[in-house]
Amino acid sequence: MSKFKNTFELKFPNAAGIDIGASSHFVAVPPDRDDQPVREFPSFTEDLNALADWLTACEIDTVAMESTGVYWIPLFDLLEARGFTVYLVNARHVKNVPGRKSDVLDCQWLQQLMSFGLLSGAFRPQGDYAALRTLARLREMLLRCQATHIQHIQKALLLMNILLTEVLSDVMGVTGQLIIRAILAGERDGETLASYRNGHVKASEEDIAKALQGSWRDEHLFSLKVAVELYDFYAEQLMACDQQIQQQMEDLARYDLKPEKPKRRGGKPKNAPKFDARALLMQMCGVDLTRIDGIDVTTAFKVLSEIGADMSKFKSAKHFASWLGLCPGTKISGGKVLSAATKRTSNKVAQALKMAAVNLRNSQSALGAYYRRLCGRMDKGKAVTACAHKLARLIYAMLTKGEEYVDQGQTYYEEKYRERVIKNLTKRAEELGFQLTPASEMA
Template identity: 50%
Template sequence: MSKKVIELDALEQINLDAAGIDIGAESIYVAVPPGRDTESVKEFPTFTADLQRTAEWLKKCKISTVAMESTGVLWVPIYEILEHHGFEVFLVNTYHLKNVQGRKTDVLDCQWIQQLHTYGLLKASFRPPEEIVEIRGYVRHRDTLVKYRSAHIQHMQKALNLMNLKLVNVLSDITGVTGMKIIRAIIDGERDPYVLANFRNKLCKKDEEEIAKSLEGYYRPEQVFVLKQSVEQYDFYEKQIQEVDQQLESLYKKYDPPDEDNYKNRKKHKPRKNQAHFDLGDSLYRMAGVDLTKIDGVDALIAQKVLSEIGTDMSKWPTVKHFTSWLKLCPNNKVTGGKVIQTGTQKTKNRATTALRIAAFSLSHNNKSALGSFYRRIKARNGPSEAITATAHKIAKIIYFMLRDKTDYYDLGENYYQEKFREILIKKLHKQAANFGYYLEPYNMAIPLVS
């Protein structure tokens, strides 16, 4: 037998003071080890006073660690209360819990969780520190508001198209300076296309004549009314987003100011749509101690989304491999009988992973950095999907080491990357030639070839 055989010890109880909680909308079931109280399983309502009573009962039973399933958002109140009372709380992924075979009922779920936790068979999900959780809440809410606002932009486009006002054909963004001035003038009653075209910003690529031509339409009162309400909704969500940005700015100010010597060389990115209404790059530098926007493809919004999901403490992941595995950016090979039967990455809804993929995709268009060259090489060999995953994986590794070691990122450029890749290919060719009993010599253009 080629494989090494070792003796397995019997399962031993690791967490002797463990409890399990099954969370529902109206009540929770809590299980403790037998003998800690007259009843080892108790039911509590989900009101705050009853959750406090649950924590007191667990203290009475001398419990030190508690495990629970991540059921929707129902787990958040009891998790925070137990953590406030000093318990070690394990938030367990439901998918991982189902992989452990065992018969359960609705009442005995908590006992099953408690038993698994006693034997150390449950793994806690990552949850960032409280200050990062607060920032994450605002960032996620901001993303929701941006999505709601986008729906009303679509309503505006539909109303314009129904009146055959082809503003979308001459403006790349109807919510830009030129577009919003024209739309607001239409709502106020202006119908002359040349007067409307006069609102054209000097940076607009199309001239006034072409814009005026696109504004010759059939104005219908009901569609103008729809356009008016859509603009009002758009303005409402824009105001909401600005208020969220104010809250975020106040939270970032709690961190120490950045090092001026390093910060003055901070890379400036071209402002893009949905950007924050304050200097987000400065605030993120205060928070992380490094400038993540120096990484090609990572702008302030992407850096904010990543940091709000992972925090700044990389000690939660022992190695960079653990970190990329948590992000589901590493291979998930399925092996049976010593053979790999399936490869690929696992599906995930991790918002940090999504942000890293967006950053990777942004490198596909004429980016002259080393990361851009890496993306294009992988894309030519394996296609765009694999290229995005591989580049996102590389960006994740860079972020991990920047946050862990507090070091800056310096792009060595496309030429450096291509030269290093050329050296790898030459080294591989030398090795292949040696395997066949040959050796390689560089070709000298001055020496003519012998036919």
């Protein structure tokens, strides 16, 4: 028993544990700091300040708390502003002894684990990057809400047998919006509505006119009107949100750089911010992440808004990829690998990188060739994860070293891959007592 006690030493003797709740928080400090080492504080701001004052009086400098919902955020910000070192820990990693579950025991268990240095804090961007992440997630929510009302618009059109979705790839594109708003203004003639056709639309005016012959029922027209008004409302909110994001990114700009002309053809992604986000992203981190094939402005914005430009909290590219949940698992027992599957994760950066990996399927670049080779060796899901892992390592290298990514091209990658295969085959042949001879020499 004494040997076990000597194994664990106090690493944070001035640590406190907090069990977070919606209406109150339970706080535990070392037993020798107060006659009542466990106290309950309501979640009102006045009581949170009293909590911080009590921790200061108890000479606490380190605090561990569970990441419960969003209830931890006000207390986390307040304690961090008061100079405490705050560790936000995953509730699944601090399970107490089964059969003994209470708020008092939970906060004491957190305090004990933190005292011995057995807890690690979750990653959270610092300062203004936390504000940028909040705005970016708000923008995602607005886009999802707007997309819902696009579905309502499509449903109202289909109920009137207005088959606009059959002739237009994007109902809310330039042509689609002109036609829909003309319908709401009272126009019913198919040929007149079809005249709004944009020159880039593949369908002819005759086909569009045929698709615009419907029943024009009043209840469905009213549903269409409400859906369009809600779509416009969220478009206004998106514009206001983009202005806030632009201002926040300008405040975070540290480098006076201008990106080169993008090497890819085509316009900006549909849901990308309306301002020059690419230039601001480069001024924030000093490198142009969009030079990596598969990563566009929206993906680069997602990465920087979620993790920021400072990668010092990740010891290496391996640690970064592991945090993203893109590393193979290490479930081993008795020297046998039971499973190498990646862990399930809802990490937003990982999801964005997987989408970027899928976009490489037709890329004539080294990364595109790498993705297609992986698809030939394994199922598509594993290939996407492996390619996303590679993208994560490239991003880590660019943000830590400040070097630009240079694509060597598909031909270069295939040649290097051929050299590796020949080298491995030659080595294997020598082990078996054979010698490889090129077909050209045999002729």
